[in-house]
Amino acid sequence: xxxxxxxxxxxxxxxxxxxxxxxxxxxxxxxxxxxxxxxxxxxxxxxxxxxxxxxxxxxxxxxxxxxxxxxxxxxxxxxxxxxxxxxxxxxxxxxxxxxxxxxxxxxxxxxxxxxxxxxxxxxxxxxxxx
Numbered sequence: 001x002x003x004x005x006x007x008x009x010x011x012x013x014x015x016x017x018x019x020x021x022x023x024x025x026x027x028x029x030x031x032x033x034x035x036x037x038x039x040x041x042x043x044x045x046x047x048x049x050x051x052x053x054x055x056x057x058x059x060x061x062x063x064x065x066x067x068x069x070x071x072x073x074x075x076x077x078x079x080x081x082x083x084x085x086x087x088x089x090x091x092x093x094x095x096x097x098x099x100x101x102x103x104x105x106x107x108x109x110x111x112x113x114x115x116x117x118x119x120x121x122x123x124x125x126x127x128x129x130x
Contacts, residue, residue, distance in 0.1 A: 015076065017115065018083035018107045023071045024064050026057035034114050041120040068092040083107045100125040 012020070012032070020028040033050040040046050047053045073087040084106045091098040102123045108116040 012113065014083050014107070014109050014113055015078055017109075017113065018085055018105065019073060019076070021107070021115075021118070022073060022085045022087060022103070022105045024061065024069060024089075026054075026061055029115070030054055030057075032113060032115050037115045038117040039120070040117070041122060044122070066093070067098055081109055083109070 012028070017029050017032050020026075030050070033053055035049040035051070037050060037053060038046070038048055039053050039056075045056070047056055068091070070090040070092070071087060072089075073085055075084075075086045077084045084104060086104045087102075089101045089103065091100075102125070104121045106119045106121075108118075110116050
């Protein structure tokens with residue numbers, strides 16, 4: 001597998017990369033994406049490579065800038081190649097909840113801390129009927 005061709009300005013640990021990505025701080029992680037990185041959200045998307053993942057992250061970041069976000073990372077499990085994070089995300093606009101998501105992101109890394117794959121499992125809470 002090819003390594004990342006961007007020079008890394010900082011050497012983040014796997015745990016830090018995963019926490020930043022799961023917390024919506026995508027740009028911190030762009031140097032750890034390769035042309036082979038896969039991001040799969042079953043039933044929603046399957047992206048391959050930095051050229052597909054980075055623009056999608058920028059769209060998500062644009063959405064985040066239009067709402068108040070509250071990320072809560074509940075659990076982190078790490079071994080030598082993988083990090084799994086469970087958590088929730090609440091999105092609020094004009095004082096009202098737009099959505100609430102429970103998620104689990106599973107990251108696989110290579111020996112250079114580049115992201116090999118991300119599998120994101122997201123469950124959107126149904127809105128409360130008034």
